[in-house]
Amino acid sequence: MNHIVEVEHLKKHYNEKAAIDGVSFEVNKGEILGLLGPNGAGKSTMINILATVLSPTSGNVKIFGYDLKKGVKHIKQGIGIVPQDLAIFEEISAEKNVQFFAGLYNLKGKTVDEQVEEALRLVRLYDRKDDKPKTFSGGMKRRLNIACGIVHRPQLIIMDEPTVGIDPQSRNHILESIKTLKDNGATIIYSTHYMEEVEAIADRIIIMNEGHIIAQGTNKDLHQHVKDETTYAFHLTQCERVNVNLIHQIEGVINAHLTGDTLEVTVDQSKDNLSGIIATLTTEGCQIVGMTSKKASLETVFLELTGRSLRD
Ligand code: ADP
Numbered sequence: 001m002n003h004i005v006e007v008e009h010l011k012k013h014y015n016e017k018a019a020i021d022g023v024s025f026e027v028n029k030g031e032i033l034g035l036l037g038p039n040g041a042g043k044s045t046m047i048n049i050l051a052t053v054l055s056p057t058s059g060n061v062k063i064f065g066y067d068l069k070k071g072v073k074h075i076k077q078g079i080g081i082v083p084q085d086l087a088i089f090e091e092i093s094a095e096k097n098v099q100f101f102a103g104l105y106n107l108k109g110k111t112v113d114e115q116v117e118e119a120l121r122l123v124r125l126y127d128r129k130d131d132k133p134k135t136f137s138g139g140m141k142r143r144l145n146i147a148c149g150i151v152h153r154p155q156l157i158i159m160d161e162p163t164v165g166i167d168p169q170s171r172n173h174i175l176e177s178i179k180t181l182k183d184n185g186a187t188i189i190y191s192t193h194y195m196e197e198v199e200a201i202a203d204r205i206i207i208m209n210e211g212h213i214i215a216q217g218t219n220k221d222l223h224q225h226v227k228d229e230t231t232y233a234f235h236l237t238q239c240e241r242v243n244v245n246l247i248h249q250i251e252g253v254i255n256a257h258l259t260g261d262t263l264e265v266t267v268d269q270s271k272d273n274l275s276g277i278i279a280t281l282t283t284e285g286c287q288i289v290g291m292t293s294k295k296a297s298l299e300t301v302f303l304e305l306t307g308r309s310l311r312d
Contacts, residue, residue, distance in 0.1 A: 007024055032178065038193055044160055064078055077152075102116055232293045234265070254268055
């Protein structure tokens, strides 16, 4: 079975409003699928349907080949859910938390000890196993939440925005642990509104907006929606007289505008003429004190498709 998940014409209405409005896609065995979209796109609703927590209004969902409505028992055993809201006990040790979830999945005897240790090591909390979550940072609690969700070694792991509002170190630990889970053979569906994360770890990406899939494919496929552009930001001094029109006339320049001391220039990558821009600025008497560059990203893809920013 190549498709672990098959979703066909799925709809979910809350009263009159469609949170998911006719969505179809598949998830391949062993891949990390990134579900990307701004707040309100329908990601949590989708994740909750796949996690068998919510029933769809219409459409078909199959997981491991079982129909979502008829095969819940089979499906539940094979999936691991990492919810957005923490599902941990603050007053018992990290290890006891993970043991509790192992018990829910009927793990017994030596298997419990082995898998609890494996889960805690995966999220780098084994050395804090005896401490209570109430002493943990937000990021550590999120990591413990992951350990609880995957202790039974599920085939399919469904994560709902596991890195919201946490420190960069915990975020890196979480992204690393997701890659390790994939290397160990799991299939992962990962929802987020951080495009850098899906660019870093997802094999395939689905971009959702207002209950619809607006684009899907590999990172490379999605970049074909945008032109090959780079935007340079030049931080200048003595630039009062800079003539932006002159920059516009340089071959390959698509756009240029000056805001305060920063000149932003967007160029066509195939005709990238950075040296020409720098020469013109120097001739104009500007001093360049710093420069950054930014290639078109999934943020640009989203903007081009919807006219909105992912973070709106
Ligand atoms: P996301 O996870 O991408 O932020 P959600 O699935 O949470 O999106 O929400 C999609 C839409 O459905 C939003 O407009 C949201 O307000 C609405 N919605 C979500 N849950 C409920 C609910 N329980 N009752 C009514 N409307 C809901």
